[in-house]
Amino acid sequence: MTAPSPALVLKNLTKRYRRLVAVNQLDLSIAPGEFVALIGPNGAGKSSTMGCVAGITAPDEGSVHINGVDVVANPVEARRHLGFVPQHLAMLDYLTGLEYLHFVAELRELKSARRDTEIEELLAITELEDARHVVLKEYSGGMARKLAIASVLLGSPTLLVLDESFVGLDPESTARLRTRLQRHCDQGGAILLSSHILDMLERLCSRFVLLQGGELVMDLSRSELDRKMKDGEVNDLTELYLKTTGKIDLIPTTTP
């Protein structure tokens, strides 16, 4: 039996904006089942990396494969395996929440029975049942973000790429969506999630990838993080992040 393709493979990925190198020769492979946190300071290259993965920006060098499909050579086929929530949402404002989910389900070619079951489940998880007939331009920022996350779960594409998708979500929505996203990974999907909410990532993710200046400076499994905390090397992910990025002076000192 052949091993399943990795959900995502980046090889030597490089993205430049004129003379600025935003992503520099990045190699990364994500297996099915992994829930990967992409962290790093502002301007580290997280969104640029995700834009290349989603096929909305072209890499200058290197390659991106989703489920074995080359994103540059076969963008339409690659997108079948991908759900992407960008940092800056651009949704169809004149649709209602329900119409939007139907629209995405149509793109994913979901059969109607499965579509209706999944839509009802996602409306319940996001507590948007009562807002299903409200047009998106009347949604709050958090409501729109919840709907965007819900929409990429439709049809369970292998790889979900979520760029700062938890900003502005209330704690109960965050908790419900976290559980639902974890289920996606338990069922063989993979997630790449960028966020600055490190305590949430620490509880949620199975792997932590840190970019700084467009380069990968840390790639740590959950068990490696647990070991570092057990050995007293660091107290938590935040402390590890500050140490790795050279901001050791920002680690609070404990008073005896």
Ligand SMILES: Nc1ncnc2c1ncn2[C@@H]1O[C@H](COP(=O)(O)OP(=O)(O)OP(=O)(O)O)[C@@H](O)[C@H]1O
């Ligand atoms: N469209 C663009 N044109 C020019 N420069 C850009 C563009 N997009 C990003 N950059 C630059 O590329 C670098 C990486 O930006 P990017 O948005 O990928 O970082 P990030 O890690 O996602 O940051 P943040 O945490 O602030 O969202 C930054 O220096 C940024 O100014």
